[in-house]
Amino acid sequence: MKQLLFSGLLLFTVTEINAQRIVQSKFGDTLNNNWIGIDLTLSDSVYLSIKGPSILWFALGFNTKHMQRGVDVLMVPAWKESFRELMPFDAVLTGYAPPKRDDMEHWRVVSEEMKDGMRSFVLVRALATGDSNDFDFTNLSKNGGPLDIIWAMGSEKENKTEYHGNQKGKRTLTF
Numbered sequence: 444m445k446q447l448l449f450s451g452l453l454l455f456t457v458t459e460i461n462a463q464r465i466v467q468s469k470f471g472d473t474l475n476n477n478w479i480g481i482d483l484t485l486s487d488s489v490y491l492s493i494k495g496p497s498i499l500w501f502a503l504g505f506n507t508k509h510m511q512r513g514v515d516v517l518m519v520p521a522w523k524e525s526f527r528e529l530m531p532f533d534a535v536l537t538g539y540a541p542p543k544r545d546d547m548e549h550w551r552v553v554s555e556e557m558k559d560g561m562r563s564f565v566l567v568r569a570l571a572t573g574d575s576n577d578f579d580f581t582n583l584s585k586n587g588g589p590l591d592i593i594w595a596m597g598s599e600k601e602n603k604t605e606y607h608g609n610q611k612g613k614r615t616l617t618f
């Protein structure tokens with residue numbers, strides 16, 4: 444009996460450690476190719492897959508319903524052939540302005556692909572980075588629940604993010 448109880452507890456522990464929480468969403472106009480899709484997976488780390496048009500920038504803000512100072516943001520610049528930083532980066536909002544690059548980079552690009560005008564990334568970062576500018580995903584990973592996010596996308600002009608116009612929104616993702 445003790446062995447059966449121990450085996451059951453061990454199975455529960457292994458299952459709990461390997462549990463994943465996944466949410467998928469699309470933002471923008473899905474009738475034409477003006478949309479961004481994400482798959483956000485929480486397990487031992489935060490895994491984020493992003494797919495969208497290569498010519499648009501995309502920003503995803505975590506744990507907020509408003510564009511306000513201090514919001515943790517993942518920023519994906521538009522792809523250009525010119526020599527400049529094109530990889531997604533860890534950023535923070537300073538108010539109603541484009542996100543600024545965070546002092547400490549925590550997102551790591553696992554893969555990138557460009558195909559038929561669409562650009563895809565797979566990124567990873569720790570659930571908790573210890574950075575006051577980064578949202579801590581630990582509780583969501585363990586318990587699930589809602590995550591408020593904001594998003595925006597738009598074009599760039601002369602290597603600067605242009606205003607997103609109505610290509611923005613907020614959403615609650617549920618794990």
